[in-house]
Amino acid sequence: MGVLERNHLDIIREVAREGSLTAAGSRLHLTQPALSHAIRKIETQLGVKIWRREGRTLALTQAGEWLLSLSNRLLPQFELAEKRLEQFGNGERGTLRIGMECHPCYQWLLKIVSPYLERWPEVDVDVRQKFQFGGIEALFNNEIDIVVTPDPLHKPGLKFTPVFxxxxxxxxxxxxxxxxxxxxxxxxxxxxxxxxxxxxxxxxxxxxxxxxxxxxxxxxxxxxxxxxxxxxxxxxxxxxxxxxxxxxxxxxxxxxxxxxxxxxxxxxxQIFLGRRETDEEIQYLWDFIQYAAEA
Structure with a gap:
């Protein structure tokens, strides 16, 4: 028995969805001979018949029906995961964790966060407000992404931007x-x-x-x-x-x-927003700092 692979599920779903090898091959960017070869290879690799021929069409066996059900459950999750990872990679999605060392700045922060969430519908915001909060240490430990502080501590690896x-x-x-x-x-x-x-x-x-x-x-x-x-x-x-x-x-x-x-x-x-230098490429983080400075 071979190993079930992601591309096996893709082929099973597209053949069932399109109803013909030609249409399924077009969706999968494969020629009909290449798709026919891939189908035979899947059955050989898995050691089970997945399709049976009914005239000029392919019908799923019982094992094929079960794999189609599995495909319909798993593939959307794979596709969503790939989309999310792409968004993370492009700095378009994530959770912006903000630590507060400026205790009266909470009211100011609310005015920034509301329009920011509208600008970034795929980004969440988490605000951590502790009166004994060690913002610089939390930045170094990756517990937060931005610290709001009136007293920046300039250390290697950190950058502070004055916002007002x-x-x-x-x-x-x-x-x-x-x-x-x-x-x-x-x-x-x-x-x-x-x-x-x-x-x-x-x-x-x-x-x-x-x-x-x-x-x-x-x-x-x-x-x-x-x-x-x-x-x-x-x-x-x-x-x-x-x-x-x-x-x-x-x-x-x-x-x-x-x-x-x-x-x-x-x-x-002055109020400063501090961040790690290594986060320079995270677009939604940098946009928050720029927006806060402009607002």
Whole structure:
């Protein structure tokens, strides 16, 4: 007994589908003599009669009928697999795995992902948002394909593309005594409760770029995971927060919030998208980065 091959199933299906060797040969790009030879070779190789002749046509034996049923089940799966592999090879299909190191950037990301999914109907998006997330390590370990970060770590094998600039501001409510200040100095936060995302202080710009250089600490720090809850706390006078200006603008009317510049010159930041250099040829990944930068 020989080995059943993919081309055997192709021939069995096309002969049954077309009803004649001439038409089946045309579909298979074989001449009629070549197809007749292939049919005899299949039966010899498999050691079983697959066709019987009925006048000028070929009819399937019981074994042939079973193989035709197998062909109809397996060949579409082979064809789909080949199409998918071609799409993967051309960078047209896959899952784009995005890791978030910029916690308030989630709202921005949603605005990018929705039109991106329309542009790439064969590509899925998976967003991984962990507050202790090590994006650079995850890139190296192939756990994600893109990291969204305000703090790129330039290492061999990685590339970072800036996608937008923003200013970090202090957020206060309508009754706060600093509400009308032109800018805030570090010592003005000594008596404040500072509401932050639950990340180490060494990764919070309000500390590293504003408070710590002046040797200042707030009266209390309150970690809160959710942006909406954080801003609701600010609205009700439970503390102040440092957030991107664009995010405060989105929530300003809803919560009656007021952004204040940190220092006379402010704190300017950028958001970067990081990726592996080896993924340069993945078209849907590169398109996401370009689209994010343009948007």
């Amino acid at each position: 600039d923003y200013e970090l501001v202090l957020v206060v409510n309508a009754e706060h005594p600093l509400r009308n200040a032109k800018f805030i100095m570090p010592e003005q936060l000594i008596s404040e409760t500072l509401i932050t995302y639950p990340v180490p202080t060494e990764r919070l710009d309000i500390y590293t770029q504003f408070l710590q250089p002046a040797g200042i600490s707030p009266r209390q720090q309150k970690p809160i995971e959710t942006t909406d809850i954080m801003l609701m706390m600010v609205k009700h006078g439970r503390g102040v927060a440092a957030l991107p200006h664009w995010l405060v603008d989105e929530y300003a009317q809803r919560f009656e919030l007021y952004p204040l510049r940190l220092g006379p010159k402010g704190i300017a930041k």
